[in-house]
């Protein structure tokens with residue numbers, strides 16, 4: 001993934017919202033084997049906050065819902081940006097936010113919900129509920145045992161499908177957990193990037209065929225291309 005060109009977009013269709021791709025500090029974990037997001041992280045807090053402010057100025061509030069993503073967790077955004085977000089929520093009458101966070105910040109979610117003062121849909125990169133594949137192959141550093149544990153903190157898991165080494169059974173289990181324990185979710189059909197984790201073309205095709213009904217499920221967003229959300 002290179003440095004993104006487009007940082008503001010609108011998602012139409014399912015869960016309509018404005019979306020901003022902001023810049024944050026490097027992911028505190030940073031060791032997932034499939035991840036090369038770090039190119040869009042920074043260390044200069046003032047420069048990142050200034051850039052983020054410019055992006056956030058494009059938010060109109062007309063959909064009442066705003067999603068913020070940042071190649072990491074919302075807790076890695078500059079403090080100034082979080083303050084700007086509080087202002088935007090108030091001034092643009094945002095009624096709901098979508099934020100993203102790694103499992104390691106789970107005990108901070110409640111304070112963030114309180115701070116923003118509006119409901120937050122917390123997304124989490126689960127990738128798969130198969131613990132062995134998630135921890136051993138993907139090195140996700142998210143050692144929860146079952147989906148119920150995730151659902152106690154988070155609203156919307158992001159799952160990845162079509163990776164070499166993943167099986168059809170794992171994907172079936174993931175889709176079952178998604179529908180059983182969560183109101184919302186995102187499924188990313190894996191795309192090759194600069195890491196050694198590779199796409200399994202046959203598995204990706206099998207998924208798209210078997211789970212084509214998910215495309216019509218208002219609660220699940222299926223991303224086939226990395227830029228499907230219009231940012232990045």
Ligand code: SF4
Pocket residue numbers: 027028029030031032035036037071072073102125140
């Ligand atoms: S937690 Fe997210 S940003 Fe951090 S290394 Fe893993 S995939 Fe990348």
